[in-house]
Amino acid sequence: MKLKWGMIGGGEGSQIGPAHRLGAGLDGLFDFAAGAMDHRAEAGIDYGRRLGLGDRAYGSWQDMLAGEQARDDRVDLVTVATPNSTHYEITKAFLEAGFHVLCEKPMTMSVEEGEDIVRTAQATGRICAVNYGYTGYSLVRHMRAMVARGDLGAIRLVKAEFAHGHHADAADADNPRVRWRYDPAQAGVSAQFADCGIHAMHMASFVTGQEVTKLSADTVSCLPSRVLEDDAMVNFRMDGGAVGRLWTSSVAIGRQHGLGIQVFGEKGGLRWSQEQPNQLYWMPLGGRLQVIERGEGNLSPEADRTSRVTVGHAEGMPLAFANIYKDLAEAIAAQKEGRAMDAAADLYPRAEDGLRSMAAVEAVAASGQQDGIWLDARPPMFR
Structure with a gap:
């Protein structure tokens, strides 16, 4: 069964958004199911709907958090691709709500915030990855x-x-x-x-x-x-x-x-x-x-x-990102199934x-x- 994936940020015109969407979708391991794509609510909802999200296109990350928490088919992984200063607040909130998170770098704006995220991930047992995609x-x-x-x-x-x-x-x-x-x-x-x-x-x-x-x-x-x-x-x-x-x-x-x-x-x-x-x-x-x-x-x-x-054909950055998502899909599946993950996949940051x-x-x-x-x-x- 495919895992469900959601994205915060990475809206229309974003530099990083398309690379994440290509990477997450490449292997057929994730369905793009939900998103809060823009800090402007109407623009985010409109763009999300054009990407096929329907009523799971949200106007804010807070709306997405509340909406996904209430669903039986909530997303398995949330990617945070917003401005740097918002990474800590969003990542912490989704971890505490029981979601796995892939956060764009830098993960936080301070060491104190970073230590709090590490402790939060440990306490919740959720995966918190950081996109050192290269x-x-x-x-x-x-x-x-x-x-x-x-x-x-x-x-x-x-x-x-x-x-x-x-x-x-x-x-x-x-x-x-x-x-x-x-x-x-x-x-x-x-x-x-x-x-x-x-x-x-x-x-x-x-x-x-x-x-x-x-x-x-x-x-x-x-x-x-x-x-x-x-x-x-x-x-x-x-x-x-x-x-x-x-x-x-x-x-x-x-x-x-x-x-x-x-x-x-x-x-x-x-x-x-x-x-x-x-x-x-x-x-x-x-x-x-x-x-x-x-x-x-x-x-x-x-x-x-x-x-x-x-061999001989070029691979590029979206495919490197796809390998991070492939690692995370294996890690999430292994956690759900109560088994050890493939050691060759245990490389996500x-x-x-x-x-x-x-x-x-x-x-x-x-x-x-x-x-x-x-x-x-x-x-x-x-x-």
Whole structure:
């Protein structure tokens, strides 16, 4: 039986909404059953009805919560794709009402809120996932599998980056689609690192299996009118001994969506880029450079499970998102059936990951204001 899925936010014209709808629907595991698509009630109801939601197109998330609670066929999973400042309130309310939640990042606006979400998920027994969707790529999961099985030996160094140039034009300073990202009242203590840098940092942890313990940051607003940073360089240390380097920028003209990661161990190195997701470059110590192709034979179970089209054809971001939804469908089904979930699917990012990211955001902001002083990057409840 299909699971039922609902969405809050992601309305008409949204950047992220279509990727979630494509991802959730791709495998036929979820039916799009309910939504509160816009903060403007009439617009949200109209768009939801045009998407086929009928009387389950709601004018607000509060209406959706009340309406779905009252139904025997309530949604199984709710995706929260609203502005950052609303994530905490909505996610907490749906968890407490017994719904599983997939929240867009950043999960919260503060570490305290993040710890509360983790505790709420633990207390309710509900799944709370965070959409670090790029970890859904097949070859990212194969990287993780290679590291875990020891192909690289002990990991010495990880280099991650997420740089683009789409906010480099000073003429866009008053563009509302750009301006809010650098406004502390709407974005919190960080702009570019909280928006993009946490994707790169989370991927470093996801691939290596290590968590960030401390960091030092150099942050700058290259456009003087901005209060929050548009470029950051972060050095970090991980609990398994790896050294980390991370660069994130929104003023790197010529870069489009530059998320990439390199991992170097005692026995070899790996390199992957989101803009060329079908190739993973593997250099064994003393060997020759090899190109691992997505979809080729004899990859890991984690990669095979998430490779959807034949080798040589491009896979993109909505399919990576679909793998997060595929993981969550397996997790929800396993919970309903009282069984262990498929280990190759047990890779969706948790509330704990969202909390660690928020702690890193606050540490980066504080370190950047103090000339790069090294600070503890762990949330208090994990120290």
